[in-house]
Amino acid sequence: MTNNKIMFTNKTKSLFLSSVVVLSMASCGDKHNDPGTEFAANMYHSVGYEPLSQTEGDTNHINPYGMNMRLPVKGTVPRQYYEQAIKKDSIDGDLLQMDLVARNIKSGDMASSEALLTNPFEPTEANIEAGKLQYERYCIHCHGEAGKGDGAVAKIYKGVPVYSSDALKNLNDGHIYHTITHGKGRMWAHGSQISSADRWKIVLYVHQLQQAP
Amino acid sequence: MKRLKIVALTAVLSFVASVVSVKAQDAAEGEQIFKNNCAACHATSDEVLVGPGLKGISGRRPIDWIVKWVHNPQAVIASGDKYAVDLYNKYNKAQMTAYPNLSEAQIKGVIAYIDAQAAPVAAAATGAAPATGAAPAEGSSNGGMMQYIMIALLLVMVLVLVALLSIVSSLSKLANVSPDSPEAQQIPLFQRIAENGKKIATNSAFKTGAALLITLLIGKATIDAAYGVGIHQGYAPEQPIQFSHKLHAGQYQINCNYCHTGVYKGKGANIPSANICMNCHNAIKRESPEIQKIYRSLEKDEPIQWVRVHNLPDLAYFNHAQHTNVGGLECTNCHGEIAKMEVVQQRSTLTMGWCIDCHRKTDVNAKGNAYYDKLVELHNKDHKETLKVQNIGGLECSKCHY
Secondary structure, three states, rough: OOHHHHHHHHHHHHHHHHHHHHHHHOOOOOOOOOOOOOHHHHHHHOOOOOOOOOOOOOOOOHHHHHHHOOOOOOOOOOOOHHHHHOOOOHHHHHHHHHHHHHHHOOOOOOHHHHHOOOOOOOHHHHHHHHHHHHHHHHHHHHOOOOOOOEEEEHHHHHOOOOOOOOOOOOOOOOHHHHEEEOOOEEEEEOOOOOOHHHHHHHHHHHHHHOOOO | OOHHHHHHHHHHHHHHHHHHHHOOHHHHHHHHHHHHHHOOOOOOOOOOOOOOOOOHHHHHOOHHHHHHHHHHHHHHHHHHOOOHHHHHHHOOOOOOOOOOOOOHHHHHHHHHHHHHHHHOHHHHHHHHHHHHHHHHHOOOHHHHHHHHHHHHHHHHHHHHHHHHHHHHHHHHHOOOOOOOOHHHOOOOOOHHHHHHHHHHHHHHHHHHHHHHHHHHHHHHHHHHHHHHOOOOOOOOOOOOOOHHHHHHHHHHHOOOHHOOOOOOOOOOOOOHHHHHHHHHHHOOOOOHHHHHHHHHHHHHHOOOOOOOOOOOOOOOOOHHHHHHHHHHOHHHHHHHOHHHOOOOOOOOOOOOHHHHHHHHOOOOOOOOOOOHHHHHHHHHOOOOOOOEHHHHHOOOOOOOOO
């Protein structure tokens, strides 16, 4: 009987101990920095080069810093609308034509942009609405809802102008496009973030804000 | 006292006004002109924005010169005027915009406004001081958080102690010895616990119960751990730069798309490169050690190695544009309230069940999209319910797994 009793208490002890170990393992540990256990890693990690993949062990050995993305070759122009450009009356064609002109204008050459660039998009309601959408995504935090330079960021960035001011209210397509693409004054270049089509649509909406009282 | 202040203020104002000899209504018009045309680059104080602060400009330069300058700064510089050339060189050769349409009276009005602003500047400055002083205090909020955690821990410990004591008393009752009886009082506490524990350990009902409970606990822990395999929910890795989405997306209301440029156009939302940070941080918070990490990265031409938070397994295909641009879903739908997160955390499970659940419930965003017109028409012929994602193949295996 006594023997039996000791055996049982030993069992309970070991059970108790193991449960404590399991529970502490489950509850502790650096959860924030640890993504957790992965099963079948070869189905989780891409074999092909995904643009933003970040896997330890099989980083890219060809590119610097193990990155899968590379910068485009200097001086090259993306020609994603190449086929449409041959057809004359398509918007993509007009856009590409204008893009080729714009890409040849240096960042300091505002005068050429003013003289050579015109908006390939017509100021239709749909286009202006699309421009407004892009304006709200890329511009509004500095330039403000009505282009008065009163966005949330403008208060600390400073020097954000009013579109309807005497100096800006008559600026043309090319000037605004050049400003978005290469920056002007305190504003830095946004050409890398916004596609040229979206930039032209923003120009349409900015024209509307220039005329606002 | 108040009256005295007002008298003093009006005296100063009237003095200023008499010096420039312009009426108050001109200053009001001047304010309008200043805010519309000048405020972007010039402050009415000493502060340098793009150009110099204009406080005391009426004392610095003669009015004729100012008018000439405003009408055509380029010509003044070209004429070899020493002050103009120095100014031009001092401010990085940034050309001021010419305002040939402003009349001399209007320019005088602007100057009157600037001088009027200069008077109450002292009061405004003292008012602004505590606001700037409050900023560093915000950084120490982490320490405050730690205190709360410590207090909470202490509370939990006290609760555990209370629970243990109550267990002891109930065990004593079980052992049929009244804890209040004189003989029980004489035995030391730990001895009592040990004795009662021994008595209880021989109770077979208790033994079975305890064994069952422990087995269940271990079983639950095992199942939980097994279900957690491959699920990163709650993953909030430390980033190389302590970037706060709460500040950028929350307080400053910068659209997600401004930095995550691919989110409406491509498969991935994209992590911004340093040049996008620089669009604002060329001017904002330049002294911060965290911001200087951006400058270092640019100087060395080294990418900032942000840690990816949402790692969808490669076995499942996911495309951002299809969900945001076509489906019209908000970012918060899957990512949670990013605008309130100091450190971004994976909020959703990103399991297949989670995807499928949404595909079952969600209507296709067919409005204004001609691609879906015929599908909607066909669907509405046979079904009363609206067209859901599952009806256009949202549950097909090969949609995401191929």
